[in-house]
Amino acid sequence: MNITAVLIDDKIVTYHLFLSCKSEEVRIHQMYNEQSNGKGRKGLSVLVGRKIRKIYGKKSTAQEVLKGIDIEVSKGEFVGIMGPSGSGKTTLLNVLCSIDHPTEGVVEINGQSLSGMKEKELAKFRREQLGFIFQDYNLLDTLTVKENILLPFSISKLPKAAAEARLKELVGLLGIEEILNKYPNEVSGGQKQRTSAARALISNPALVFADEPTGALDSKSATALLKNLEKINQQKSTTIMMVTHDSVAASFCSRVLFLNDGAIYTEVYRGDKTRQQFFQQIINTQSVLGGDGYDA
Amino acid sequence: MTLSRLVFRSMRKNLKQYYLYFFALIFSVTLCFSFTTLQYNPSVTEALERSGTANAGFSAASYILYVIITLFVLYASQLFMKRRSKEIGLYQLIGMTKGLVVRLIALENVVLFLFAVCIGMVLGFFSSRLFAMILMKMLDIDMVIHLVFSQEAFKQSVIIFAILLVVIILQLAWMVRRVSLLSLFSATKQADERIKRFSVFQAVMGFLGLLFIAVGYYLSTILFDIKSGFLNNLFLNMILILVSTMLGTFLFFRYSVSLIMNVIRSNKKGHLKVSDVLAVTPIMHRMKGNSKSLTLITLLTGLAVGIMSLSYISFYSSGTNARQASPYDYILLNDKGTEFINQLEQEEIEYEQDSYNISSVMLNIADLVSVQLEELTLFDGATQTTVIPLSNLQQIEPGVQLEEGEAYLTSYVNVLAEIMPLEADKEITVKAGEIELPLYIKEIREDFMLSEEVALGSPILVVTDSVFEEIQSNNIEETQFTSQIGINLIDERDKNQAEELYKNLADERTIAIGENDTYSFTLESYEELRKRNITALGLTIFVTAFLGLAFLLTTGSILYFKQMAEAEDERESYKILRKIGFSTNDILKGIYAKQAFNFGVPLVIGLLHSYFAVKSGWWLFGTELVAPLVIIMGLYIVMYAVFAILSIQYYKKVVKESL
Incomplete structure (x- = not known):
């Protein structure tokens, strides 16, 4: 057994290498100690995932997509998850956000474990604690933009005035006041995604999950959306977790996790770097880690 | 391959x-x-x-x-x-x-x-x-x-x-x-x-749709009303009603539904409820594509229910019709057929009998019609009207009482009563032979006691016994029927035997009237009349019921298939909603509302159509409206409910699978 320390940028990550029991292949399993430029851990953890494993299929065809992932996200973080196709990014996100169940392991959000919850409780939890932004917008095209944004309140009742106030603030931040009474098919992709973001944020969630939010957008709309998300993250200290394969998008995050073959390979922190520097670092990390299979 | x-x-x-x-x-x-x-x-x-x-x-x-x-x-x-x-x-x-x-x-x-x-x-x-x-x-x-x-x-x-x-x-x-x-x-x-915006045009058309239906319904209620003058152009007016309701139905589905739904959702100013999200808005947006099939289904439902109700009314009324034609199980006229009573005695069949004395007067029925009848010359002048004394009526209605000079008019229902309702509380004058008698009509009644062959569908006048004697003594030569005996069996189980006896009376049942006996007829027992009605209508009823069933099952299936397709189309929406935190139950609540609309509205409007259609002319087909109508409509509602439940099950499956 070997223990190696790798220095990436100014952060020390310790890797414990061990021999896999089943194969001769050396797998990297990491237990990392982070020392990030004095920032350290920010108070409460919003999201904690421990030893998450996800196996698809039955015994003979079983495929382990997530191989025991540990993850912790603190309040106010903007976390990016990157990785090649098939590395388990979306599966991880789905498991963390309660849409999918882990085969093993525990997910806790705001101190509440998701594993014991029933369908109804989970739905309520998602509605109240989580926000979602998806690549294909996931707007209902029979509803206007405003109705789409206020959709979560169709169940969790909120006084109209309060809802209106929150709506006003959000659409102001996202710059979609003009299109409130339009239908999704009448507005651009970027506007749709900002609508989707507004819907995700309207219930003041503890955590926002974004799955490839810029995937279907042109670079200009993508940048606009990411700037909006960054702004909301900073101004309202909303915790955001974003899956992306786009290095530019990832460079808006405060921390980026790299996933490979179902395990966390490494992570990088933005710290005080400019977005350009951070982008460079992400690119470098990708190339250090082999880079093959990356879409970026 | x-x-x-x-x-x-x-x-x-x-x-x-x-x-x-x-x-x-x-x-x-x-x-x-x-x-x-x-x-x-x-x-x-x-x-x-x-x-x-x-x-x-x-x-x-x-x-x-x-x-x-x-x-x-x-x-x-x-x-x-x-x-x-x-x-x-x-x-x-x-x-x-x-x-x-x-x-x-x-x-x-x-x-x-x-x-x-x-x-x-x-x-x-x-x-x-x-x-x-x-x-x-x-x-x-x-x-x-x-x-x-x-x-x-x-x-x-x-x-x-x-x-x-x-x-x-x-x-x-x-x-x-x-x-x-x-x-x-x-x-x-x-x-x-x-997804289109809503225009003024749509609003106007939507309003017109409702108006057309309302006009059609209103016209149907006055179709046979003398006052409206509609009777003269019956066919044309029927077409008018038909076109108005059909067009109205289409406009209703094409525009009114969207209009109403849009008003509901606009009033919410963006703050929708689950049922709005899952029922109101999808229905509103799908109405353009669905309006034609929904119109067709609604009209077919209306047609099927209407025709089935009418033929069921005929069938259902076959007993009542027979009762009106022969108010007693067996009727004997003018001293004939007393042999039948002897035979009943011989066979020790228990029975009860009522006897009637019959006479007639000339009566101007137009005096009692509430409307002016300038156009209906049919009712001009005096007609011969059958008269019985009050004591005879008291045999079946012990409670009735008349003062001197008062009279009842009875046996007045069905077609005539619907087209030309008579008013009581009026003074009339009747002629018996050479004398004229003033009478005050106290009440229009619906009792039946004389054979149809006697009254021939006209009302029967009931007067006090003394007035009756006066009438009788004045016009013996004009009266064809002088008396009737009505016989009811006490024990239903003797029916078959009694029928056999009555059948064998042959000549005794044949009555000849008029000068030189120019017109003759054979009296029929209640049971014979009822059977004749049933055989005449049974096949019609069966055929219409079969077709109605075919209509029902096909329209129901089409609605179900459409819902399956819609459920598939909306699978994505359910996925979105479940992701952002709607539970299966929340979504199903909206789906119940949607199904209530999809199956309920064509059913309700179809039933309304058939109700107004049946209501306007049911009395041409029989004597019972409510029971047959309720039975047929109830059956239809139950069958539609089955289809609605099936499609809800399908939606349930889709929603469960969607995440």
Whole structure:
């Protein structure tokens, strides 16, 4: 057994290498100690995932997509998850956000474990604690933009005035006041995604999950959306977790996790770097880690 | 891989999705073959001939049935082909020519039809026996029905479905050839151009729709009203009502629904409830595409319920009709048939009897009509009216009382009473021979006590005994009937024996009247009249019930199929909603509302249509409105509820699977 320390940028990550029991292949399993430029851990953890494993299929065809992932996200973080196709990014996100169940392991959000919850409780939890932004917008095209944004309140009742106030603030931040009474098919992709973001944020969630939010957008709309998300993250200290394969998008995050073959390979922190520097670092990390299979 | 193997493979793979189309086919074959087998069943034909009922109703109905089945199968195939558009596109994408694709799908349909026809004929053959038994029961005929495989029925069904198959294949070929690859892939999304803003035009049309329906309903209520003057242009007005309601129904579905829904959702100013999200807005946006089929279904429902109600009213009223024609089980007139009473005594059959003295006066009925009758010359002048004394009426209605100079008018219901209601509280003058008597009409009553042959459908005047004597003594020569004896059996179980005795009276029942006995008739017992009514109407009722059932099942299925397709279309929406935190139950709440609309509205409007249609002229068909109408409507509601539950189950499955 070997223990190696790798220095990436100014952060020390310790890797414990061990021999896999089943194969001769050396797998990297990491237990990392982070020392990030004095920032350290920010108070409460919003999201904690421990030893998450996800196996698809039955015994003979079983495929382990997530191989025991540990993850912790603190309040106010903007976390990016990157990785090649098939590395388990979306599966991880789905498991963390309660849409999918882990085969093993525990997910806790705001101190509440998701594993014991029933369908109804989970739905309520998602509605109240989580926000979602998806690549294909996931707007209902029979509803206007405003109705789409206020959709979560169709169940969790909120006084109209309060809802209106929150709506006003959000659409102001996202710059979609003009299109409130339009239908999704009448507005651009970027506007749709900002609508989707507004819907995700309207219930003041503890955590926002974004799955490839810029995937279907042109670079200009993508940048606009990411700037909006960054702004909301900073101004309202909303915790955001974003899956992306786009290095530019990832460079808006405060921390980026790299996933490979179902395990966390490494992570990088933005710290005080400019977005350009951070982008460079992400690119470098990708190339250090082999880079093959990356879409970026 | 050969073409046939490809066909079987894709069929096996698709079976889950298309089993409904397959069932629809089997069901149609069953319905068709069952009916034609019945039509050509020798024992049924024999029974019908014996009872003197025309067989023509059967062949007319079979053509209507063919039309229903054709429309149904065409619609079902179209709906299910739409869902396969992607598969067809894929075949073309991998390089199959359109001709080959058509051949592939044609072959598939041939196989499907072959199976469906085989299974359907077996089912139809056996269900035909059930229907035959029901028919015989309705006609009150005791007879064992032997099932015979009819070649004629077989031939007809095969021809019908062969033609249908050809039409469907042509339809498919046309569909495959017409559409480009690109549109094939997006066929299911055609409804996506549905999101449009709402214009003033739409609002006006929506309002017009409601107005047309209201006008149609209003006109139907005054169709037979003398005051409206409608009677003179009956046919034209019927057309007017029909067009108004049909157009109104279409506009209602095309515009009013969206209009109403849009008002509801606009009032929420963006703060929608679950039911708004899952019912109001999708319905609103789908109305453009759904309006035609919903209109058709609503009108068919209205038509079916209306016709079934009317024929059921006739059937249901056959007893009451007979009771009005013969208010007693047996009636004897003018001293004739006393032999019957002797025979009853001999056989020790218990009975009760009422005796009536009968006379007549000349009475001007127009005096009692509430409206001016300038246009209805029919009722001008005095008509001969049957009179009985009060004491006779008291035999059946012990409570009635008249002061001197007062009178009742009774036995006034049915057609005349509907068209020309009479008013009580009026002074009239009647003529008996040479004398004139002033009478005050105290009340218009609905009792029946005299044979129809005596009163001939006109009202009967009831006067005090002293006035009656005065009348009687003044016009002996004008009165054809002088007395009646009404006999009721005390024990129902003696009926068969008594019927036999009454039948054997022969001459004693034949009454001749008029100068030199120019007109003669034979009295019939209540039971004979009732049976005659039933045989005359049984087949009609059976045929309309069968067609009504076919209408119901096909329209219900179409609504169900449409809902299945909609559920599939909306799978994505459910996925979104569940992701952002709607539980299955939350979503289902919205779906219940949507189903209540989808099945409820065509049903309610269809029932309303039929209600107004039936209400306007039901009395032409019988004497009972409420019970038959409620029974038929209740049956329809139950059947629709079954379809609604089925589609809710389907939605449940889709919602559960969506995440």
